[in-house]
Amino acid sequence: MWLFDRDLWREVFNTLSKNLFRTFLTMLGVIFAMIILMLLLVSANGMSNGFNKIFAGTASNSLFVWGQSTSEPYKGFERGRRINFRLEDASILKEQIPEIEVLAPRIELGSHRAVVNVYRKGRTSGSSVYGDYPEIDDITKKKLVEGRFLNQLDIEDSKKVCVIGEETFKLLFDKNEKAIGQEIRINGVFFQVVGMYKPNNNINIDGENAVFIPFSTFQKAFGSGDRMGWMAISVEANTPVPMVEKEIKKLLKNKYDVSPADERAIGSFDMSEIFNNISAFTTVLKGFSFFIGIFTLLAGVIAISNILLITVKERTKEIGVRRALGATPKVVKRQIVIEAIVLTAFAGLIGFAISVGILSLLDAQWGSGDDFPFKNPMVSIVQFGFSFILMVGLSVLIGLIPANRAVKIRPIEALREE
Amino acid sequence: MIKIENLHKSYKMGSNSLHVLKGINFSVEEGELVAIMGSSGSGKSTLLNILGMLDGLDEGSYILDGVPIKDLNETKAANYRNKFLGFIFQSFNLINYKNAMENVALPLYYQKVGRKERQDKALKYLEQVGLKDWATHLPSELSGGQKQRVAIARAMAAEPKVLLADEPTGALDSTTSYEVMDLIQKINDEGNTILVVTHEPDIADMCKRIVHLKDGVIVEDKKVKQVRASQYV
Numbered sequence: 001m002w003l004f005d006r007d008l009w010r011e012v013f014n015t016l017s018k019n020l021f022r023t024f025l026t027m028l029g030v031i032f033a034m035i036i037l038m039l040l041l042v043s044a045n046g047m048s049n050g051f052n053k054i055f056a057g058t059a060s061n062s063l064f065v066w067g068q069s070t071s072e073p074y075k076g077f078e079r080g081r082r083i084n085f086r087l088e089d090a091s092i093l094k095e096q097i098p099e100i101e102v103l104a105p106r107i108e109l110g111s112h113r114a115v116v117n118v119y120r121k122g123r124t125s126g127s128s129v130y131g132d133y134p135e136i137d138d139i140t141k142k143k144l145v146e147g148r149f150l151n152q153l154d155i156e157d158s159k160k161v162c163v164i165g166e167e168t169f170k171l172l173f174d175k176n177e178k179a180i181g182q183e184i185r186i187n188g189v190f191f192q193v194v195g196m197y198k199p200n201n202n203i204n205i206d207g208e209n210a211v212f213i214p215f216s217t218f219q220k221a222f223g224s225g226d227r228m229g230w231m232a233i234s235v236e237a238n239t240p241v242p243m244v245e246k247e248i249k250k251l252l253k254n255k256y257d258v259s260p261a262d263e264r265a266i267g268s269f270d271m272s273e274i275f276n277n278i279s280a281f282t283t284v285l286k287g288f289s290f291f292i293g294i295f296t297l298l299a300g301v302i303a304i305s306n307i308l309l310i311t312v313k314e315r316t317k318e319i320g321v322r323r324a325l326g327a328t329p330k331v332v333k334r335q336i337v338i339e340a341i342v343l344t345a346f347a348g349l350i351g352f353a354i355s356v357g358i359l360s361l362l363d364a365q366w367g368s369g370d371d372f373p374f375k376n377p378m379v380s381i382v383q384f385g386f387s388f389i390l391m392v393g394l395s396v397l398i399g400l401i402p403a404n405r406a407v408k409i410r411p412i413e414a415l416r417e418e
Numbered sequence: 419m420i421k422i423e424n425l426h427k428s429y430k431m432g433s434n435s436l437h438v439l440k441g442i443n444f445s446v447e448e449g450e451l452v453a454i455m456g457s458s459g460s461g462k463s464t465l466l467n468i469l470g471m472l473d474g475l476d477e478g479s480y481i482l483d484g485v486p487i488k489d490l491n492e493t494k495a496a497n498y499r500n501k502f503l504g505f506i507f508q509s510f511n512l513i514n515y516k517n518a519m520e521n522v523a524l525p526l527y528y529q530k531v532g533r534k535e536r537q538d539k540a541l542k543y544l545e546q547v548g549l550k551d552w553a554t555h556l557p558s559e560l561s562g563g564q565k566q567r568v569a570i571a572r573a574m575a576a577e578p579k580v581l582l583a584d585e586p587t588g589a590l591d592s593t594t595s596y597e598v599m600d601l602i603q604k605i606n607d608e609g610n611t612i613l614v615v616t617h618e619p620d621i622a623d624m625c626k627r628i629v630h631l632k633d634g635v636i637v638e639d640k641k642v643k644q645v646r647a648s649q650y651v
Contacts, residue, residue, distance in 0.1 A: 006533070007527055007533065014515055014516070015515075018515055317511065318513055320511075321507075321511040321513065322513075322524070322528075323492075323496060323499075324470070324472060324499060324505045324511075325499070325500065325505070325524055325525045325528060325572070325576075326496050326497065326499050326500020326501075326525055326528035326529065326576070327496060327528050328492070328493045328496040328497065328528075329492045329493055329496070330493065331528065407492070410472075410473075411472045412467050412472040412473050415472070415507065415511065
């Protein structure tokens, strides 16, 4: 097995170390190419991780549905009729559309994005107030700093409890006060604070100045009956959200006597669309940077092939002597290809080590900061392995050029060369 | 040992071809020391190249130690060269970044002889040419005569059937030349078959037989009384 042939390796290193400076210069191309490839990949990965960070906590396969006003007359109804969902819609939808995983109805005090005065000990905050089911936490995750989120018991007992945002806390409490266990007043009803969440720099549908109370409590306290503002819905993985969205709308249009052609009566927002766009963007970016990197690498490997061609030319006579002494073309070829592989692999590893150094330096400097657009800027083992194998593969292919040149030299011509 | 019949060789030079060897008939018995003489252009180097399987023949037959040498591809030629032939060149052709011992061991490497055995053999042949103490020296640290002796050791290392020497003394002064010839004679005394290409009559006289080439044909083939080189050393 040639791989363990000590003499072969000695031959290879002997020839490579004959002109160390030139060998180093040759390797420089591949070293830089490897650094560029790694940094490009890392940037793309880091950017993709950064996006993921922004979207962390929001179920990607989710949509939101709410009622608006009709834009077309239908079944004797005039246009401009307001569509108000009822709580029963939630169970109807869940029952009829099996793809729905979680459905969290929500109601908002006042009109959409309205500000309600929340009181506490003479202070007020203009906050959004939502009646919610605990399931909402599965769709838009809240980062709790203290206490807990709403739970099933709160709903069942219609407990007068609430979860508040950090902004709301700042408006209603002193800095060093404890919010948990304290009471706040909304429209004359007192609620006990059981949890506080903090903004998490990512997609925030509810705003930070908000108060969440159990849906059932909302109904009783504010007399909303069975009205429902909107629904947050997550669908099963691998089910396209637009398909479910269509079904939901069809069902609701039918129920509320809305023209099937009316695009405005029921509003919806498909989160998956954003995710898909962004993941498509990052995929393209990754592919593109890989493409550029690989071609840079190719350029580096070609430089190695070039220098090996020169070496072959210089060693014409030596190769002739070797062949006169009984070196078969295969042996000559193998040595040159191995030289190409050794040069490339070694240079690639150096480049890799340097880029890892640069990255850990960057990471130490900015890595943990929230403002850093990249998160975890590292390449995966797979990416590295793939680049490395590709690089060595290229070097074999390209090493064959000087190797074949060396074999083509006939020993007699090689010996004649002075 | 060597049997050549009706050997023709021509080279293409652009549109016209140059007929270098025009029907050579020639045989060498085991243990002979043959000088091939001729002026430049006589075809002596071409003959040696064909004998050394460094070049192919156009017409005729070549039998080496009972093996017909024909239809050679490069791999086969390399294996035959390795097995049958040892080369000694005018310009020594040592590999300059390998020390004397490594140079001598090189043909054995291509015979896939183990490392230890290679070194032992290389040292043995270096000792035979009187350069055992120089085993670890690079060619650049050796004199011309020493280099040629290393080259001779290298040619012998593979224990070939025939040694082919192409102007072995061409790059050496006369004293050193005689030393090298003395060595060649001693190797011949042990029964090795050696062919020496030379254009120097005094070197040719140190062989046992002289073959004269002129314009691609053998004009003279005579046995001579060997002049021993040792008397000049």
